[in-house]
Amino acid sequence: MAVISYIEAVTMALREEMERDPHVFILGEDVGKKGGVFKATDGLYAQFGEDRVLDTPLAESAIAGVAIGASMAGKRPVAEMQFADFIMPAVNQIISEAARIRYRSNNDWHCPIVIRAPYGGGIHGALYHSQSVEAIFANQPGLKIVMPSTPYDVKGLLKAAIRDEDPVLFFEHKKAYRSIKGEVPEDDYVLPIGKADVKRKGEDITVITYGLCVHFALQAAGKLAQEGIDTEVVDLRTVYPLDKETIIESASKTGKVLLITEDNKEGSVMSEVSAIIAEHCLFDLDAPIKRLAGPDVPAMPYALPMEKYFMMNPEKVEKAMRDLAEF
Amino acid sequence: MAVISYIEAVTMALREEMERDPHVFILGEDVGKKGGVFKATDGLYAQFGEDRVLDTPLAESAIAGVAIGASMAGKRPVAEMQFADFIMPAVNQIISEAARIRYRSNNDWHCPIVIRAPYGGGIHGALYHSQSVEAIFANQPGLKIVMPSTPYDVKGLLKAAIRDEDPVLFFEHKKAYRSIKGEVPEDDYVLPIGKADVKRKGEDITVITYGLCVHFALQAAGKLAQEGIDTEVVDLRTVYPLDKETIIESASKTGKVLLITEDNKEGSVMSEVSAIIAEHCLFDLDAPIKRLAGPDVPAMPYALPMEKYFMMNPEKVEKAMRDLAEF
């Protein structure tokens, strides 16, 4: 099995799906000739031609809206938002339209689109190239939001998203693009959307997180193991709708839960995870449900000291895990 | 003190603020000559003229964006979104711009705008005239979200919002517009944004809610009181950022908490309330933190039976309160 990077897994999944199904096509800004500003669509323009890898005008609402229309006519569009931060002009199309088409038409129409977008900080992108935007959408029935942590999951989940009959937001951590590598099978596989993945089994404390922070948690779990603290790491993978079962199971088992997100704290997807646990596992808990998150400021600043102050990192994670274990 | 309706309190606050400060002006669709589709701005066009009560073109992103620009040049715009559901095209202006202007400019610029919008169901408005949209914004530092329940609060909070130096989303429950009445002083007063209000003191259970549901809770509390169940009703009033102190205090006191929202359950502002309690009051709790909310479907349907099934009502509230008390 080849070891490839997170972003290579994106490209691989796109390529394989485009080869498999002639209805799959890509649209977005700079996705064609340039292969994307991060190179996620590198080589696809050459392989599939400009009809299937469309450089669109600079207009996100149209990118989403045109994708929706094409999907209703039988296509399988994969739209790219150049940065997750720039999905905002498309919110009306995503929430009012994509999320509601099946429901409002009583199942007559549906909208199988994927919207990919790089999110997250730590790459010196300042306020508008660092944001986590999932919380904005993680309250809209009809949508699914996938946020994978490993190249293996990227490939399996992106393929599943493209084959899904409903709209999927697929957020890729841009700091993971080249820093995270892993084994990825060459063959065709899909992973289930809506299922969390226990990335590490453990008995003492539970860490629930997603995206880049999964790696911070696993790293810290390794360290803590040497001190006899056995951590379970749950990777949500799909942050909306949440996999309640897995969350409840793990929280009930260890009784000590730490929820980690890189997003601002108030109103993040971790609030919902906490609410689920508080509703279902209260009497199994041995400690308050802890959340480790970004501060409640609009987004991370550009200057390094402030960026670091905001951004999640292995040290912050390890400390919070240790504190919880010692509670 | 005159007894007036919820919507009359809106109009009164607008009128008084426009009389007080010549920089206050109104813009939106049909707010001028027609006085708004709900008549919230009734009479203001006649009193203040079309320069201060602007009928804008049908374009919500411009309404928000123009308001933002005007506010940076010293004005105090109060923008109306005709229905909260139609705020979606303005999300980019609200989240990327209004919420971030002070922060990104390091306090050099700021953006004192108010965006009013009628939200909520029960008026046979179907999917797109019934939604609660607060959760979309309740994760954006820089914004404040006010959702009053009574005419008294409407007046005091809307005046506070207009005088606030930062952007405020002011959501008015459209079913409350004419059905909720109350005493409102004629004189000038403001209420603090960011503070919850204990609408009823109680010892046995705590209900935390906002908007129309406050009335359902108070009604049910009255009934339950006759059975010896003493309910504390906390009206959040500001749903973002939350008044943690009041939430924690009440939850710790009664140990039994019911959170009610008319919004869909997963990812609502009640998730955050639950997370705050689970983080701070765990050992004071005698029951799981219960949430009563709309089902996780996109929005309430038009046909009456389905609308009723979705919509919060006094019976659902009373039952949930009783269940909790009996836990």
Next chain:
Amino acid sequence: MEQKHKEAGLTDEDVVNMYETMLLARRLDERMWLLNRSGKIPFVVSGQGQEAAQIGAAFALNRDQDYILPYYRDFGMVLAFGMTVKELMLASFAKAEDPNSGGRQMPGHFGQRKNRIVTGSSPVTTQVPHAVGIALAAKMDKKPIVSLVTFGEGSSNQGDFHEGANFAGVHKLPVLFLCENNQYAISVPLNKQIASPHVSDRAAGYGMPGYTIDGNDPIAVYQCVKEAADRAREGGGPALIETLVYRLTPHTSDDDDRSYRTAEEVKEARTRDPLDSFRLYVKGAGLLTDEREKQLETEIADMINEATEYAEQAPYASPESALQFVYNEAAEEENA
């Protein structure tokens, strides 16, 4: 003898069909107001005054393969595309059998997959990029399909109009943008919505032809849309067509239009009612006798009566069915 329709490429039969559909749309619309005012249906949004534009446009398309993305006033257009009176009545009564939404959406939110009437929502203008996407799919699949999307002049000020039209222009897509300019957006008159003389003045900025035509003349609309559709089908790209009409009713059954326009203005506009002028034309062309007209009115009244009765008695969807169809349920069962 009136011959304009022949010059436009319409047969006598077409013209009769068009007239009958227009009349049906009008009578149905009128009935809905009656039902509303008598408390039987909670809401009406109306197409009165805009039927000629709608029907002229619909007949110019290939109704067996083209897609329409109508807006809430397009009763005439969806009738021409195969939605039945009964189906529209079911929607007005919000009953389970309503093919548009099963009673989930307000009336006027059309959608019917089998007739390629694309599901619409309330936020205006979101359908414009969808139409562009459908045209993109047609182009990719090399199918001779055209999509046609309608919207009001107020709605042409939304960003989605601009973004959609520009996308279509750049990619030369077979999509027609049809503006039904009825002079008002609820209470706001045209001159407070746009600053140019015509909505069609925007076409040049998207590299497409723009037309402003008399929307009270179904044959003129037919001709303009037909030419544009033919050109689009052959790869000639999109067009923007503005039809000048007048909204004869208040905005909806919830609106009182006396606060923003005079009764005289409405009365004056009624003298140009497209139904009247087209009736005269059809009669002038010898295609409608007084007798047939009477008969037609009776047939239509019967049809509407029957539909009303059926819809009124039809069952609502069950309360719990509100939980259905959030996601693809087949997949959920598979996973379970």
Next chain:
Amino acid sequence: MEQKHKEAGLTDEDVVNMYETMLLARRLDERMWLLNRSGKIPFVVSGQGQEAAQIGAAFALNRDQDYILPYYRDFGMVLAFGMTVKELMLASFAKAEDPNSGGRQMPGHFGQRKNRIVTGSSPVTTQVPHAVGIALAAKMDKKPIVSLVTFGEGSSNQGDFHEGANFAGVHKLPVLFLCENNQYAISVPLNKQIASPHVSDRAAGYGMPGYTIDGNDPIAVYQCVKEAADRAREGGGPALIETLVYRLTPHTSDDDDRSYRTAEEVKEARTRDPLDSFRLYVKGAGLLTDEREKQLETEIADMINEATEYAEQAPYASPESALQFVYNEAAEEENA
């Protein structure tokens, strides 16, 4: 002797000022690339090739009262509006003293209240409605103020352009929309962004005049913007001005432009570098000697050196200061 500037209403002094500001913008920009390539600053976004348009426009405004809403390439414009080299350097080094954002935003995100340079963000085109709002405030207050907003041709395809321009047209507001059409939006060439020959073709749809002018000629830009600003100030409403320029650098320091355009194309465009042609003009007008030119280069180099040194050594904002200024802190203290 070159006299064009006099005909345009510019004094000799103005022209010298304009040239010096252009040269300063260019040299500063070049230095930033050097600093980036030597690892001293993490990011550059550049205005090279667009200085003439920026400076021609800025000088046409009343720099003591008008507002500008520049986009990320507008080094020349903000310099003309009073931002200093040192301040721009502080932004590039992301230091606490940076007046634009205190190091919070990337360079090129301008903002300085005292000079009426309105704070900007990264999502393109959001500043367009802001400019309209500022013009609305000016009109309401009956102040003779104009706002000018700039954006790229790619960005003119965002909904906010349409909504903002239309709002300004309807309300006849004193705002100028200045498109710096540099032929590319990152990798996407003009013909994949718009389908009309000119961005200015859109003006008619908003009931405002549209102009397409040579953005390599600062005097032509000055003249066009001056006339439009005068008219706007007198209640004549907005204008859309498209300046044809070329982006001489890659999109940003993170971009490699070889994947989407040829070196020949860029080389060819360099033959029309506005700095060169304007230098020739100023010399032809007898306003710049070789000697003064040399001296000027030295002065500018010194100024940039000094600014670089200062900015490099200036402190960062403290980590915890990231928590400041989410809301009005005076009010918070009051409440506490």
